Amino acid sequence: MVRALAVKLLNGLSLSLSEEIMAKVGVFFGTDTGNTRRIAKDISTALGSAIAAKPVNIRNAEVADLLKYDTLILGTPTYGEGQLPGLSTGNATESWEEFLPKLAGHDFSGKKVALYGLGNQKGYPTEFVDAMFYLYESFKQCGATLIGAWDSDGYNFKRSKAVVDKRFIGLVLDQENQKELSPARLDAWLKMLAEAWV
Ligand SMILES: Cc1cc2nc3c(=O)[nH]c(=O)nc-3n(C[C@H](O)[C@H](O)[C@H](O)COP(=O)(O)O)c2cc1C
Numbered sequence: 001m002v003r004a005l006a007v008k009l010l011n012g013l014s015l016s017l018s019e020e021i022m023a024k025v026g027v028f029f030g031t032d033t034g035n036t037r038r039i040a041k042d043i044s045t046a047l048g049s050a051i052a053a054k055p056v057n058i059r060n061a062e063v064a065d066l067l068k069y070d071t072l073i074l075g076t077p078t079y080g081e082g083q084l085p086g087l088s089t090g091n092a093t094e095s096w097e098e099f100l101p102k103l104a105g106h107d108f109s110g111k112k113v114a115l116y117g118l119g120n121q122k123g124y125p126t127e128f129v130d131a132m133f134y135l136y137e138s139f140k141q142c143g144a145t146l147i148g149a150w151d152s153d154g155y156n157f158k159r160s161k162a163v164v165d166k167r168f169i170g171l172v173l174d175q176e177n178q179k180e181l182s183p184a185r186l187d188a189w190l191k192m193l194a195e196a197w198v
Pocket of ligand 1: 030031077079080081121130176
């Protein structure tokens with residue numbers, strides 16, 4: 001009886017401990033055709049469940065869900081012509097376009113935010129991954145510290161709002177034209193982030 005209780009207590013303890021550990025990095029994404037969700041899953045798998053929470057589609061999230069984490073990884077594709085994903089660009093569901101206005105007045109100071117963006121550099125060479133910039137701007141305005149800037153070498157485009165101080169403001173992946181490069185890019189970026197977390 002006592003032993004059974006001890007086992008139960010221990011199980012409960014390990015559960016609450018692992019829940020606490022799982023709450024370290026929140027992963028949220030917007031998507032229309034699934035690419036950004038697949039990368040979110042890859043991120044979660046690479047970091048492991050001890051570090052990363054299960055990825056959540058931003059259309060199912062409230063600001064309070066993001067505020068639970070001290071570190072966030074946020075992903076977005078770009079739609080329309082350099083716009084956020086969402087209803088106005090013909091996406092099937094609400095997304096970052098509808099979420100970002102809800103951030104107004106919320107305090108993200110002390111929180112680290114890393115962005116990743118998906119886009120098509122051949123199809124949209126003058127609006128390449130622009131949507132990432134709108135996330136960058138909105139979270140910065142709320143006091144967040146943006147981490148995870150990424151070199152733009154190796155991409156072929158003319159213009160991108162997501163280039164600030166000569167670097168992308170987050171990881172950029174192009175599943176249409178450079179899919180084969182994505183796993184190594186993701187791996188290198190996550191290693192860089194892990195160093196920024198310690
Ligand atoms: C209608 C449409 C518009 C797009 N506009 C842009 C754009 O302006 N800039 C860009 O870099 N990529 C653009 N893309 C490419 C998408 O961002 C890319 O396909 C991305 O991987 C889609 O992500 P998802 O599968 O998560 O929705 C566009 C794609 C479509 C279908």
